[in-house]
Amino acid sequence: MTEIHRGGCHCGNIRVAYLTAKPVAEWPIRACQCSFCRKHGVRATGDPEGRLEIAIADEAKVDRYRFGLRITDFLICRACGVYVSALVEEPGGLLATLIVNTLDLPQDGFPDPAPAHYDDETEEQRFARRRLRWTPAVMVPPPALA
Numbered sequence: 386m387t388e389i390h391r392g393g394c395h396c397g398n399i400r401v402a403y404l405t406a407k408p409v410a411e412w413p414i415r416a417c418q419c420s421f422c423r424k425h426g427v428r429a430t431g432d433p434e435g436r437l438e439i440a441i442a443d444e445a446k447v448d449r450y451r452f453g454l455r456i457t458d459f460l461i462c463r464a465c466g467v468y469v470s471a472l473v474e475e476p477g478g479l480l481a482t483l484i485v486n487t488l489d490l491p492q493d494g495f496p497d498p499a500p501a502h503y504d505d506e507t508e509e510q511r512f513a514r515r516r517l518r519w520t521p522a523v524m525v526p527p528p529a530l531a
């Protein structure tokens with residue numbers, strides 16, 4: 386059964402709703418070891434069968450940071466500094482990885498994170514992996530996730 390898990394940045398400017406049928410204890414949890422994610426202590430998850438809804442109250446207070454291959458938007462709230470999600474644009478729509486640290490649910494129920502190394506990927510390999518692991522995402526109006 387699909388459950389809705391809510392979360393977002395600290396100040397509430399970026400809100401997310403993660404819809405997945407997978408129980409929390411079975412979520413894949415990846416600790417990306419790239420130079421950005423390591424500095425944030427990132428634990429990320431995704432479900433290609435799920436859906437991530439993202440609502441931004443004030444776009445001017447959101448940084449869409451890019452580095453490396455520059456194909457990914459790292460959504461960071463400028464007001465409170467929290468890194469919430471990374472997004473890529475695909476022909477079929479947005480794909481997202483969700484930082485589970487930002488979810489409102491208890492943080493001790495996740496599986497242990499598996500260190501992940503993607504630095505050597507080409508752009509093609511990166512898209513291919515994300516299609517298999519990331520979550521289809523949509524931007525929604527802020528009141529929807531208030």
Ligand SMILES: [Zn+2]
Nearest residue numbers: 394396462465
């Ligand atoms: Zn914030």
